[in-house]
Amino acid sequence: DAGVIQSPRHEVTEMGQEVTLRCKPISGHNSLFWYRQTMMRGLELLIYFNNNVPIDDSGMPEDRFSAKMPNASFSTLKIQPSEPRDSAVYFCASSYDVNTEAFFGQGTRLTVV
Amino acid sequence: EDKVVQSPLSLVVHEGDTVTLNCSYEVTNFRSLLWYKQEKKAPTFLFMLTSSGIEKKSGRLSSILDKKELFSILNITATQTGDSAIYLCAVTTSGTYKYIFGTGTRLKVLA
Numbered sequence: 001d002a003g004v005i006q007s008p009r010h011e012v013t014e015m016g017q018e019v020t021l022r023c024k025p026i027s028g029h030n031s032l033f034w035y036r037q038t039m040m041r042g043l044e045l046l047i048y049f050n051n052n053v054p055i056d057d058s059g060m061p062e063d064r065f066s067a068k069m070p071n072a073s074f075s076t077l078k079i080q081p082s083e084p085r086d087s088a089v090y091f092c093a094s095s096y097d098v099n100t101e102a103f104f105g106q107g108t109r110l111t112v113v
Numbered sequence: 114e115d116k117v118v119q120s121p122l123s124l125v126v127h128e129g130d131t132v133t134l135n136c137s138y139e140v141t142n143f144r145s146l147l148w149y150k151q152e153k154k155a156p157t158f159l160f161m162l163t164s165s166g167i168e169k170k171s172g173r174l175s176s177i178l179d180k181k182e183l184f185s186i187l188n189i190t191a192t193q194t195g196d197s198a199i200y201l202c203a204v205t206t207s208g209t210y211k212y213i214f215g216t217g218t219r220l221k222v223l224a
Contacts, residue, residue: 042216042217043203043212043214044214048210048211091156098210099144100161101158102212104149104155107154107155
């Protein structure tokens with residue numbers, strides 16, 4: 001398996017624009033996580049899906065952030081409108097179930113100018 | 114509030130040295146503790162610990178959990194420059210699926 005695949009790897013956008021980050025989890029994994037990593041706050045969980053259903057979105061910073069998982073092999077994280085403070089590395093991770101370790105994708109480095 | 118604290122924040126050693134990284138936690142309904150290594154990009158999984166006193170080992174790396182004292186250590190023996198990375202500790206709790214991450218220990222191994 002190729003592991004968790006994220007795209008794009010880098011994104012530079014202007015403030016106010018819509019940004020969509022994409023993730024393909026490892027085949028057969030039932031749990032999918034979106035994390036954000038910054039120097040100041042470290043790794044923070046944004047949202048967690050189990051069997052394509054959002055279970056916990058309490059980490060989503062505000063209504064500008066939304067996430068979907070239309071099927072078992074694809075998820076998106078959308079920011080609309082984007083702001084400079086959203087600049088961070090966004091990781092997607094998946095695990096077989098909640099009791100097993102999560103595997104991380106390579107991340108998307110987002111810069112909002 | 115659940116929290117995970119790692120120490121030291123950073124460490125510089127020479128090749129061949131042995132290092133011990135610490136992770137302490139205060140959480141409700143502890144389920145597991147995980148160690149990850151983060152080099153340039155994605156954190157990569159090292160160990161998952163759920164039971165006290167049972168050492169997990171992989172090559173030069175080993176880790177153990179103390180659920181009474183609420184901490185774990187990660188040992189790296191005979192360090193190499195390739196061990197230079199940020200080592201992250203995360204704790205999971207029953208009833209939620211969140212990984213609560215510490216801020217990490219930045220290890221630099223000098224040749």
